[in-house]
Amino acid sequence: MNTDNKKKGYLTITFGCQMNEHDSEVIAAMLEKMGYSAVEDRQSADIIVVNTCCIRETAENKVFGLLGRLRKIKESNPNLIIAMGGCMSQQEGMGKRIKERFRYVDIVFGTHNVNKLPEFIAQASEKRRQVIEVWSSAPEEMEDIPERKVSGPRAWVCIMYGCNNFCTYCIVPYVRGRERSRNQHDIVNEIKNMVGQGVKEVTLLGQNVNSYGKDLDSDIDFSDLLVMLENIEGLERIRFMTSHPRDFSDKLISTLSESKKVCEHIHLPVQSGSSTILKHMNRGYDREDYLRLVNKIKGSIPGVSLTTDIIIGFPGENEKDFLDTMDLVRQVKFDGGFVFVYNKRSGTPAAKMSQQVPDEIKSKRIQDLIAMQNEFTLESNEKEVGKVLEVLVEGKSKTRDDRLSGRTRNNKLVMFDSDEDLTGKLVSVKITDFGLTHLGGELVFLSKDH
Numbered sequence: 001m002n003t004d005n006k007k008k009g010y011l012t013i014t015f016g017c018q019m020n021e022h023d024s025e026v027i028a029a030m031l032e033k034m035g036y037s038a039v040e041d042r043q044s045a046d047i048i049v050v051n052t053c054c055i056r057e058t059a060e061n062k063v064f065g066l067l068g069r070l071r072k073i074k075e076s077n078p079n080l081i082i083a084m085g086g087c088m089s090q091q092e093g094m095g096k097r098i099k100e101r102f103r104y105v106d107i108v109f110g111t112h113n114v115n116k117l118p119e120f121i122a123q124a125s126e127k128r129r130q131v132i133e134v135w136s137s138a139p140e141e142m143e144d145i146p147e148r149k150v151s152g153p154r155a156w157v158c159i160m161y162g163c164n165n166f167c168t169y170c171i172v173p174y175v176r177g178r179e180r181s182r183n184q185h186d187i188v189n190e191i192k193n194m195v196g197q198g199v200k201e202v203t204l205l206g207q208n209v210n211s212y213g214k215d216l217d218s219d220i221d222f223s224d225l226l227v228m229l230e231n232i233e234g235l236e237r238i239r240f241m242t243s244h245p246r247d248f249s250d251k252l253i254s255t256l257s258e259s260k261k262v263c264e265h266i267h268l269p270v271q272s273g274s275s276t277i278l279k280h281m282n283r284g285y286d287r288e289d290y291l292r293l294v295n296k297i298k299g300s301i302p303g304v305s306l307t308t309d310i311i312i313g314f315p316g317e318n319e320k321d322f323l324d325t326m327d328l329v330r331q332v333k334f335d336g337g338f339v340f341v342y343n344k345r346s347g348t349p350a351a352k353m354s355q356q357v358p359d360e361i362k363s364k365r366i367q368d369l370i371a372m373q374n375e376f377t378l379e380s381n382e383k384e385v386g387k388v389l390e391v392l393v394e395g396k397s398k399t400r401d402d403r404l405s406g407r408t409r410n411n412k413l414v415m416f417d418s419d420e421d422l423t424g425k426l427v428s429v430k431i432t433d434f435g436l437t438h439l440g441g442e443l444v445f446l447s448k449d450h
Helices: 018-033 057-076 094-101 114-127 172-176 184-196 222-230 250-258 275-281 287-300 319-332 359-382
Strands: 009-014 047-052 081-086 107-109 131-133 154-158 201-205 237-241 265-267 305-312 336-341 388-396 404-408 413-416 426-434 439-446
Touching (some): 009 018, 018 154, 047 057, 057 081, 094 107, 114 131, 184 222, 201 222, 222 237, 250 287, 275 319, 305 319, 305 359, 388 413, 413 426
Parallel strands (some): 009 047, 107 131, 154 201, 201 237
Antiparallel strands (some): 388 426, 404 413, 426 439
């Protein structure tokens, strides 16, 4: 609990994707500007901000469970402010549900008015009333993102918001709105500021980064933005996610092949290997289009690592459709993949489709696909043994704090021993062993900046 001679503490709890992680960083920056300081436990916080996700029903249930547990903390500390934001808040009728079911939640805000959080906090504190304000759409003029303090050598940078694709299984366009690109100069300035704080690697975020610039008055596109970022002194690495196969142009492939800073890793969600299912998903490409794109990328970018997302059990998926997916994975041999069982998402067209696949069939199929993908991941990791790879050290390993860990340019996690803390350094590591989730290695030498 706060006292007058002690800084107020804040805690952010984040569910969902990298975009939500980024939004939580923005929220943290706003709170610190208001005089709050970060704390690690809920009991020490004066404000707790829950940044929610609604991509799957299980994520919603976790949020409701968390809000229930926060009630006891609120009872012991009535001055605690509990705020809920993110995609879940943006759903129609959610504000009313929170008001009726969780009266002790002080603030509910959406994805379009994150910047108004300081005002909502002031209202909740001064007027002692529940503040529920969720905008149905984003303002025409995008406000600048607050300058963020970053810790560590890596940082997220949002380059655009929203999505225009309307895949039939996805609720994102309904809760985050239509695509809106940030001004390229604002992006450059934000990254320069981060580099000044010690950042060596940035990951550019967007629901579909390949669409960047289509809504801007200028002629700049995603490839042009990458070229601009290439010239930032002190920035060593550039990553991006997520890419939509339909918009992955030859110009972008050429830019990636020529770049010295864009890493050789592309996350390219396929979602299904069946052209029939892809059409029902409204993905805008078929399996042949995807395979052609993969061949272009592999032929132009030596050593590129490809990872993907796949949904199993989409409505109407029969055995042939599933075998088509298995065959595509077998042809591409992804370095890694995130495989999900399809779950109905209220508010999306797919939730109303007939021919929903029984759970037992989905369970069997996902196990078969994961088993095959794991084989390809192990095969890919084994090929790295004996190589000397550049690793950006992120700090102590999360699983073994006696070792350091970092990532290669093709996004593989490496753990190795070191007598000193090399966090933020680019080092060379000889790979000596491998597993499903990481590589092991020995430090060879440090980068020139050490």
